[in-house]
Amino acid sequence: MKPPLTRPRSLLVATDLSSRCDRAIDRAVLLAREWGARLVVVTVPERAQLGQLQAQGPLALTGEEAELLQAQARRRLQAELGEAGVPYDVQVAHGPVGAALLKVADEQRCDLIVTGTARAHGLGRLVLGSTVDLLVRRSPVPVLVVRQRGRRAYPRLIVASDWSPPSRHALEVAATGWPEAPITLFHAFGAAYPARAGVDLASARDAGGEQATRAAAAFIAGCTLPEPVRLRLRLWLDSGDPGLLLQQHGWRHPEDLVVLGTAGRSGLAAMLLGSVAERLLDMIENDVLLVRPV
Numbered sequence: 001m002k003p004p005l006t007r008p009r010s011l012l013v014a015t016d017l018s019s020r021c022d023r024a025i026d027r028a029v030l031l032a033r034e035w036g037a038r039l040v041v042v043t044v045p046e047r048a049q050l051g052q053l054q055a056q057g058p059l060a061l062t063g064e065e066a067e068l069l070q071a072q073a074r075r076r077l078q079a080e081l082g083e084a085g086v087p088y089d090v091q092v093a094h095g096p097v098g099a100a101l102l103k104v105a106d107e108q109r110c111d112l113i114v115t116g117t118a119r120a121h122g123l124g125r126l127v128l129g130s131t132v133d134l135l136v137r138r139s140p141v142p143v144l145v146v147r148q149r150g151r152r153a154y155p156r157l158i159v160a161s162d163w164s165p166p167s168r169h170a171l172e173v174a175a176t177g178w179p180e181a182p183i184t185l186f187h188a189f190g191a192a193y194p195a196r197a198g199v200d201l202a203s204a205r206d207a208g209g210e211q212a213t214r215a216a217a218a219f220i221a222g223c224t225l226p227e228p229v230r231l232r233l234r235l236w237l238d239s240g241d242p243g244l245l246l247q248q249h250g251w252r253h254p255e256d257l258v259v260l261g262t263a264g265r266s267g268l269a270a271m272l273l274g275s276v277a278e279r280l281l282d283m284i285e286n287d288v289l290l291v292r293p294v
Contacts, residue, residue, distance in 0.1 A: 005176040008111035012040045024116035027150035032086040039088035039109045045069045046127045098134035114144045143290045155255040166293040170261030175229045188242035195272045212237045250285035259289045
């Protein structure tokens with residue numbers, strides 16, 4: 001029997017101390033307030049931050065350099081987080097970014113990793129690339145990729161599903177973290193049978209929708225959900241490309257959170273929504289929560 005899910009109590013947020021990571025920090029602060037959790041703010045410095053601009057990538061630091069960066073990081077983050085109203089700690093980690101983040105998350109027993117989007121240099125250079133790929137494959141806790149500026153709690157969660165066990169776990173994680181938020185279960189389907197001469201496409205689409213509705217009912221029945229969540233759970237069953245459907249939804253509702261279950265074995269390409277999930281991280285406007293199976 002798998003252990004019961006609980007709300008995160010400790011959140012790791014990654015920053016390179018630039019303004020590009022402000023959105024991830026803002027969202028992490030909002031979540032820490034919402035959940036009564038603590039923040040672990042982690043930066044992985046480079047020598048270039050000490051003025052040695054010719055250096056490329058994270059390199060070993062001397063003790064004096066590490067102390068200088070630690071003091072610099074604390075000053076800047078304390079100035080930014082001083083009025084946040086949540087408990088936090090600042091960690092300066094060293095080495096390859098992804099591995100360093102995972103090490104701190106494990107040592108600090110963090111329940112969620114929050115990171116920002118790509119940039120040209122520093123930490124963000126790897127985000128949405130090899131770092132996120134590494135986190136998705138190896139992180140035992142969910143990874144939240146933040147795109148939008150966090151001004152308020154997520155008004156709605158869109159949980160994408162292919163009716164698999166990992167997508168069931170993703171829905172259960174969403175319901176545990178946001179039990180009072182509206183949750184929509186999304187599934188994109190094709191026709192119930194291939195189009196061929198003499199087949200009415202509208203009828204085929206309707207048959208596919210009916211099939212998806214039955215599959216959704218069975219899927220929800222197999223999920224461990226609080227009864228209030230189960231009663232107000234909405235379905236969004238649509239015919240078409242799931243990436244395009246979610247992209248269009250993100251244009252209209254960029255403030256929603258999209259939740260994806262992943263296979264966690266071979267990086268983003270192994271997500272159970274197939275290659276579409278990899279595309280989603282590049283296509284949609286929304287923040288994305290990536291949840292590995294237990």
